[in-house]
Amino acid sequence: MSIVAKGLNKTFDGGKTYALKGVNLEIGQGEFIAIIGLSGAGKSTFLRAINGTNSPGTGTLNVLGQEVNLLEGRALVPLRKQIGFIFQQFNLVKSLSVLQNVLVGRIAYSPLWRVMLGRFAPEDRALAKRALDSVGLEGRYHEIARNLSGGQQQRVAIARALVQQPKIILADEPMASLDPKLSEVVIQILEKINREQNITVIVNIHVLSLAKKYAKRMIAFRRGEVVFDGTPAELTEAKIDEIYHMDNKMMEEA
């Protein structure tokens, strides 16, 4: 098992509001999962609990055999180096080259002197170039990240996650700042990574059509609770209405 959550709760506003409520999930190694739901339903909170960015609160969350709840600070490093994270805003260092942006994914695997002097090992550089080739950025190694298009920047970010040689890749709305055509390229790359390298991929996604097209399993959150967990075929119109229904209170908050 890649990830096992049992009775996971997370509250904010001093316990009044649930970000995650009684989440029970088992995710196997090599699954491709799309997480859907309204914004604020708990999708991001769940992803950020998995790599320990958010403390998951109460309940248990086992990731790659480690109890995330019990890890703090430097103790999270061995777990985090095995988890690639892809962000909506790419989070590249815009003034650095494409290759440098990918190499930072090797930091947790490199001795400190190499990191501080920027002398990454030759095998790390080769790995970074291969990762860039695999996302379709051959020969673009020395361009400055700022000069790339949004879709290309997101592919650099995917390459950065790949050089971690991760067991899990978490992607938080990776297509939300791209136009529809580029969005599909990004999810195709993620699907290929999942298929060829047996990496567990969990994607938070707001475009339902893409989620249904590529994911083998879909999980829906609503107000912090899991309200659907199944194949795209099992996701009926009635279920979709339930997931995305906005009541008056939500309208006010939106």
Added chain:
Amino acid sequence: MSEKKALALPPPKPFHWTQILAIFILLLLGTLSYWAAIATEFSPTRLVEGWPHMKDFLSRMWPPDMTILPKVWAETLLTIQLAWVSTVICAFISVPMGFLAARNVMKNNWIRGAVIFVLNADRAIDALILALFFVSAVGLGPFPGMLALAIHSVGMLGKLFADAIEAIDPGPVEALESAGAGKLATIRWAIWPQVAPHFISFFLFRFELNVRAAVVLGLVGAGGIGFILTQYMRLFQYQKVATVILVILVLVMFVDFFSSKLRRAVL
């Protein structure tokens, strides 16, 4: 009937209270300025009476004595060297101080608060005052002046560095932390590339200020071009004074020009 009504002037408005307040504040400021002017013995008549003396002074400066130029250049070089070394030393202290004073790097509020306090206190003490202190410690010459300038500049440079660090895009920091990078690696790869151009720009700006401050420190004995200016003044060699003033003018304009060019190039 209606026409007549339209022509009638509206009744004068009474003063609004904000207008009365504005007049009161103006009167108050005027009184305070007058009071301060008396304390400084401000006297236009003395200025007018002094005009022939000024004319005399200026005429004695003309023409500037260019024979001393080689000596003035040597002293100018010392002033620039003093400014440069003090700025470099200041930068070495200011970079770590800047990181310790930045909210997004130093999470411990006690340490951060202490560093910010030191920077603020340092800014409040002028280089001249620090120079007096260092003269008593290491004796006269350029060295105490250099030390004073280096220490005094940390207050400003450290604060500017900290502000630049706090203004970065937090995205790359988040990305590196989630990939398991430690604090130093995050500073090196997520923060440093974003702030380095700003640091260089602030460094050059501080160098500019330090050149001017080094001239003034020379006046009180730290050597360099300021020092020979006072020497010639004491000896009433006004034509040499004129040369030195001209060189100072050229020096300051030259440094300002190139520093601002360079700063535009890095940002």
